[in-house]
Amino acid sequence: MQDESDEHLVALALAADPRAREALVRRHLRAAFVVAVAIVGSAADAEDIAQDSMMIALNRLHQCREPARFGAWLRHSVRNRALKHLRRVKVRQAFALRPQPMPQAETGSGFAVRQHLAKALDGLSPVQREVVLLHDLESWTHAEIADTLEISEVASRQHLFVARKHLRQTLTWDPTRKKEGSHG
Amino acid sequence: MDEERVDLSGFTPWPGAAFEAAVRRVLRGASPTLESVLVRQGRAALVAVAVAAMLAWIPVWLARPSPRTVRAGELLSQWAATGERPTDVESFMGALND
Numbered sequence: 001m002q003d004e005s006d007e008h009l010v011a012l013a014l015a016a017d018p019r020a021r022e023a024l025v026r027r028h029l030r031a032a033f034v035v036a037v038a039i040v041g042s043a044a045d046a047e048d049i050a051q052d053s054m055m056i057a058l059n060r061l062h063q064c065r066e067p068a069r070f071g072a073w074l075r076h077s078v079r080n081r082a083l084k085h086l087r088r089v090k091v092r093q094a095f096a097l098r099p100q101p102m103p104q105a106e107t108g109s110g111f112a113v114r115q116h117l118a119k120a121l122d123g124l125s126p127v128q129r130e131v132v133l134l135h136d137l138e139s140w141t142h143a144e145i146a147d148t149l150e151i152s153e154v155a156s157r158q159h160l161f162v163a164r165k166h167l168r169q170t171l172t173w174d175p176t177r178k179k180e181g182s183h184g
Numbered sequence: 185m186d187e188e189r190v191d192l193s194g195f196t197p198w199p200g201a202a203f204e205a206a207v208r209r210v211l212r213g214a215s216p217t218l219e220s221v222l223v224r225q226g227r228a229a230l231v232a233v234a235v236a237a238m239l240a241w242i243p244v245w246l247a248r249p250s251p252r253t254v255r256a257g258e259l260l261s262q263w264a265a266t267g268e269r270p271t272d273v274e275s276f277m278g279a280l281n282d
Contacts, residue, residue, distance in 0.1 A: 018211070025210050033197040047197055051210050058214035113194035121195075137192040167190045 002027075010067035013058070021058055028071050029054055031148075032078045034138055038129035039082035040089075041122060043114050049085055053078040072148055120170040124163050131156055132163035 001009070001023040009027075012020035032053055037046035057064075057074045064073050121129050130149060134140040135156075142156045149156070198206045259270045 021214065022207065022211055025207050029203075029206065029210065030197055037195070037197075043195060043197065047206070050197070051206060051213070054210045055214040058210070117192060117195050132190065133192060133195065136189045137195060164188065164190050171190070 005068065006070040007068040010061060010064060010070050014061050024058070024070065025054055028074050030138060031071065031134065031140075032074055034133040035075045035078045035130060036082045038121075038126050038133060039079065040086055041118055043118065045085060045089075046082070049081050050078060053081050075148055116171070120167050123166055123170060127151070128159045128163040128166075131159040132167065135160055136164075 001019050004012075004020075004023065006024070006027075009020045009024050013024060029050055032050035033046050036049040036053075037043055040046055040049065053074065057070075057077060064070055066073065121133075124132070127149065131145055134145050134148075135142070142153045142160075145151075145156045146153045151159075197203075259272070263270055
C-alpha cells in the first residue's frame with residue numbers, strides 16, 4: 001500500500017478499503033501538521049487542525065476532483081481551517097477579560113523546546129515557515145514544495161535560505177550570555 | 185545541502201507512539217457514518233430518479249397533440265353543440281388538411 005499512488009489509494013478508499021484510508025493518513029498527516037503549524041504557530045493546535053482536516057477529507061473523499069492531487073487538496077483544506085482557527089483565536093483574545101489557561105497538551109515534556117522553536121519560527125512569514133518545516137523537518141524536495149505551495153523552485157530555495165538564516169540567528173542567540181556580558 | 189539543515193526535530197508532530205495513536209484517532213473519527221452514506225447514496229438515487237422521469241416523459245411529449253389539432257377539436261365541438269358555422273372555419277379546414 002505504501003508504494004501506491006494517491007490516485008489509486010483514493011479509488012480504493014472510496015470503495016471502503018480500510019488499508020487505503022490508513023495509507024492516506026500515514027502519508028499526509030505530518031505534512032498537514034506542517035501547513036497548520038506554519039499558520040497557527042501552536043504545535044498542539046496544529047495537531048488538532050491536521051487531525052480534524054484529515055477526518056473531514058476522508059469523509060468527503062467523493063468531493064476530491066483530482067485524486068492524484070489528494071495531498072494538495074487536503075493541505076488546501078488545512079490552510080483554510082488553520083486561518084479560520086487563527087481568526088477565532090484573535091477574536092477570543094480581543095474579547096478575553098482574563099488570560100486563558102494553557103491547554104493540557106501544551107504543558108507536557110518537550111514543551112520548552114517547542115516553545116523555543118515556535119518563538120524562532122514566529123519571526124518568519126507563513127510561506128517561509130512552511131518551506132523550512134517541509135524541507136528540514138519533513139525532508140521534502142524543492143520540487144514537491146514548489147508544487148504544493150504553488151511557487152517556483154527558485155522561490156522555494158530563496159525562502160529556505162532566508163528562513164534558515166533567521167532561525168540560526170534566533171536559535172543560537174542566548175539571552176543569558178548577553179545579560180552576563182552587560183554586567184561584566 | 186543536508187549539513188545546512190536546521191534541527192527542527194523538537195517540532196516533530198506526534199513523537200514516538202503518539203503518531204500511531206493519532207492515525208487511529210483519525211481513522212476512528214473518519215469511519216463513514218450512516219448519515220454520510222445515506223447522503224452520498226441519496227444523491228445518486230435522486231439523479232437516477234430524475235433521469236428515469238425524463239426518459240419516461242419523452243414519449244408523452246412526442247405523442248402530445250399539436251396546438252392546431254387541439255384548436256380544430258374545439259371548433260368541431262363548438263359547431264356540433266351550437267349548430268352555427270364557426271367564423272374561423274378556414275383555420276379549421278387547414279387543421280383537417282394537416
